[in-house]
Amino acid sequence: MYFVASVQELQELNPFIIIGCGGGGEKFANFQGIKSVGFIDDDKQKHGQKFCDNIISPDLHTVSKSTDARSVAIMLPIGAEGSAIKYAVQAIDLGLNVVSSFRSLPLHRNQSLLAFAQSKNVQLKEISPRLDVVKSLFGTAPSTCTEVLPKLDYKPNTPVVFVGGTSQECGKRTTTRMLGQTAQEKGLNPGIISTDEMGLEQPVDLNFRAGSLSVMDVASAVMGSIKYLEEEKSPDIIFVEGQSSLTERGNPHPRGLSAAILVGAQPDATVVCHRFNHPYRHPVGIKQEIKAIEAMEPTKVVGISLNLRNFTGDRSKEDVFSECAKKYKLPSVDIFQGGASILLDAITEYIGIGDVEK
Numbered sequence: 001m002y003f004v005a006s007v008q009e010l011q012e013l014n015p016f017i018i019i020g021c022g023g024g025g026e027k028f029a030n031f032q033g034i035k036s037v038g039f040i041d042d043d044k045q046k047h048g049q050k051f052c053d054n055i056i057s058p059d060l061h062t063v064s065k066s067t068d069a070r071s072v073a074i075m076l077p078i079g080a081e082g083s084a085i086k087y088a089v090q091a092i093d094l095g096l097n098v099v100s101s102f103r104s105l106p107l108h109r110n111q112s113l114l115a116f117a118q119s120k121n122v123q124l125k126e127i128s129p130r131l132d133v134v135k136s137l138f139g140t141a142p143s144t145c146t147e148v149l150p151k152l153d154y155k156p157n158t159p160v161v162f163v164g165g166t167s168q169e170c171g172k173r174t175t176t177r178m179l180g181q182t183a184q185e186k187g188l189n190p191g192i193i194s195t196d197e198m199g200l201e202q203p204v205d206l207n208f209r210a211g212s213l214s215v216m217d218v219a220s221a222v223m224g225s226i227k228y229l230e231e232e233k234s235p236d237i238i239f240v241e242g243q244s245s246l247t248e249r250g251n252p253h254p255r256g257l258s259a260a261i262l263v264g265a266q267p268d269a270t271v272v273c274h275r276f277n278h279p280y281r282h283p284v285g286i287k288q289e290i291k292a293i294e295a296m297e298p299t300k301v302v303g304i305s306l307n308l309r310n311f312t313g314d315r316s317k318e319d320v321f322s323e324c325a326k327k328y329k330l331p332s333v334d335i336f337q338g339g340a341s342i343l344l345d346a347i348t349e350y351i352g353i354g355d356v357e358k
Contacts, residue, residue, distance in 0.1 A: 002125055004126065004127050004128075007032055013097050014035045017036075017037060017040060017072050018038070019073065019084075021043070022075070036052060038063035038064075039051050039054045060090050069096060072091035074100045076101070078216070078217075079150030089113070092113075092120050097123040097124070103128075106145075149217040152220040152223040152224055153223075156226045156266060157230055159237050159268045160237075161240070165273035165289070166245050166247065166274045166283035166286060167244070168248070170274055170307050171273040171274075171306075171335065172241050175343075176192060178336075180192035181203055183239075190238065191205050191237070192206075194241045195240070196211075196243060199241065205229055208225075210261055215257065219260050219263045221264065222264025226265070242258055246293060251281065262293065269301075269351050270294075270301045271302065271304070272303075273307060274289075274304060274306055275309060277310040277311065303342070303346045304333070306324060306334060308334060
């Protein structure tokens, strides 16, 4: 319909003014045979700088009049749909063809824009996420792109603790909650973020199902939650519940979710949870999870929370905790038997809060 089907189709609309001096704009300019004659960006700090052999300008009208451009390519990120439509209207009014990448705001939902382009006798094309391909493969697909949140790049001002684990249902939610409760009991002001709709038990400040978001939105959702808590609560420490595992086998789908939450949390310290003899999951192990977490983010695993729900070994529980602590050289605890206090001590000693100096 309005989809761009090939790079040859784009070449026929040369030369282009490209709006958006980021990854999308550079990618478009690098298409074979594309001629770019100008770049536009709203970021004042970019104006006057060279980008893809062109000088970045703030004004579409000026660039269109000073070049032989026939078309505009709008390559703005999710969250900038308002600016994208503004530029599309300007370009059409200047008699320029428009290639857009609205993604979460597809052209078939912009009938007035299509009618305006037709009235000006210019082409309006869309580089779509091709959800029709997904639907042909699986018989179902979202009606539009599910990536909708603005791209945050926020660095927390508060120490953050990520609670990860070796599998789903290994104790992350309970450990996060009890760490928050223990922090309160010790006179700290914690922020507690649950990334699952089941995070209903107190204490918890925010809970949302991260798995319902596009993986591209998860990190922003976590960063935004941390920023919100810092502004509303001024916490001393923030605990972020992870989902699934980076290494679990047999269920690969949530592993990317775990990674996105970890990236968004940007934790100073991490706790890893593990459940013995998991009845329906396939954890690889504590060692592998620690290695994966510390390789992915500049964080330090400072303790292990052991879930004994399915523990059936012939050794005593005391021996298991002792062996785990010795093997990994980390505090290894039962969160229900004073373990939250031990883990919190390890966290505060590592990051230096409260009465502890790092």
